[in-house]
Amino acid sequence: MTPPSSGTASTAQGAGPLLRIWRERRRLSQLELALRAGSSARHISFVETGRSRPSEELVLRLAEHLDVPVRERNALLLAAGYAPRYPQTPLDDPALDALRTGIERLIQGYEPYPALVVDAVYDVVAANRGVHMLLDGVPEHLLAPPLNAMRLTLHPEGLAPRIRNLREWRGHLLAQMERQLALHRSGPLRALYEEVAAYPAPEAAPGEEPAEPVPYFALPLRIEHGGHTLSFVSSISTFNTPMDVTVAELAVETLLPADPATVKYLQSFLA
Structure with a gap:
């Protein structure tokens, strides 16, 4: 899939073409967007065609x-001739000390169940003991910083050989990355996608179980550990109303046990 910047629009052409791409991506008419943003369809049209330069306040309101x-x-702000509004603070900056502490407490509190935090390119920012348990046996070269969740999961020397429903889970992860690429102009994310999509994907991995009806509300991850098949449902959460690029692109993924056997195994293993 193609990110918005790869079409005819670019920041050099102004904010109008970019706003039009975002509006069409959200499947809104100019009138619908105008009503939501307290503007007029005529003004939205003039902005998109470059006949009118939007104010900074309007750019932010439309983006919202x-x-x-x-x-x-x-x-968008740069394309409209304004300074960027949102900083990108390094995660190790003292200004984010409280955030890092909160993240660590959050994922530790989720133990014995696996939980981790990743950035915009799936590099692991933090992980609890439940995650490290699943990484038993992964070769050192895949564990070298920066630890990447997608690479660890789909690499043929990573977790992939132990995932019992690899074809389904691989398809889910690749589709997730494709959706992100449709929203973010990210060369590193595109490079990562091309790398992991090129990993071997056998029609039926050794020991892979066929798809079967499950009473879950989401596709479970079924993975072997210590001779047991563990089953998880993944949940991803982000920060509400972020005002910093770094914080906006963090995601907390938790793996919820999908059956009693997984609960019992984790509680005994990490007791």
Whole structure:
């Protein structure tokens, strides 16, 4: 899939073409967007065609109603001739000490169940003992910093050989990355996607179980550990109303046990 910047629009052409791409991606008419943003369809049309330069306040308001990612809001502001509004603070900056402490407490409190935090390119920012348990046996070269969750999961020397429903889970992860690439202009994310999508994907991995009806609300991850098949349902959460690019692109993934056997195994293993 193609990120918004790869079409005819670019920041050099102004904010109008970029706003049009975001509006069309959200499947809104100019009138619908105008009503939501307290503007007029005529003014939205003039902005998109470059006949009118939007104010900084209007750019931010339209971006809010179009649910544009924070990084891309900065790009819209630059295209409109304004300074970026949202900083990108390094995660090790003292200003984010409280955030890092809160993240560590959150994922530790989730033990014995696995939980981790990743950034915009799936590099692992933090992980609890439940995650480290699943990484038993992974070769050192895959564990070298920066630890990447997608690479660890799909690499043929990583977790992939132990995932019992590899074809389904691989398809789920690749589709997730494709959706992100449709929203973010990210060369590193594109490179990662091309790398992991090129990993071997056998029609039926050794020991892989066929798909079967499950009473879960989401696709479970079924993975072997210590001779047992553990089953998890993944949940991903992000920060609400972030005002910093770094914080906006963090995601907390928790793996919820999908059956009593997994609960019992984790509680005994990490007791």
